[in-house]
Amino acid sequence: MIALGIDPGSAICGFAFVQAHNAQISPLHFGVITTSPKAPFPDRLLKIHSELDILINSFHPDVLGIEKLFFGRNSTTALPVAHARGVVLLAAAAHNLPILEFAPNEVKLSITGYGRANKHQVTFMVQKLFNLKSPPHPDDAADALAIAVAAAYEADSPARRNFFGV
Secondary structure, X not given: OEEEEEEOOOOEEEEEEEEEEOOEEEEEEEEEEEOOOOOOXXXXXXXXXXXXXXXXXXXXXXXXXXXXXXXXXXXXXXXHHHHHHHHHHHHXXXXXXXXXXXXXXXXXXXHHOOOOOOHHHHHHHHHXXXXXXXXXXXXXXXXXXXXXXXXXXXXXXXXXXXHOOO
């Protein structure tokens, strides 16, 4: 089973594909889709959609995990993130992908065992879980990996059963 995790953003959209097989989760491909702040906003959204469409066609995920929109202190970025999130949901729907939505604390709990973990702790655990030589960079890619892991667990994969000892 292949899970796609997305950390939505209009400037930087993190993505990660992980494979759950025989109670193991391994990364297949991860990174970010970046857009230029100088480009018209609709063109930025189109770029996210187009690149995500190519990625989905290349890796054929079984499920997409995405973070729920969270209104923190910086509410000025909420609307552009919501637009990017909508584009991601559209791409998933166009490919008939089941969508799993997670609150930030659910993702943190899934990857670290603690729902109030900070970004450094999440990145550290992603690096350790996948035995990466260095932390995933930028943070958006690390967050997407954590979301993909949460999606793999939630999709009731063998990895989830092994992780929880069920």
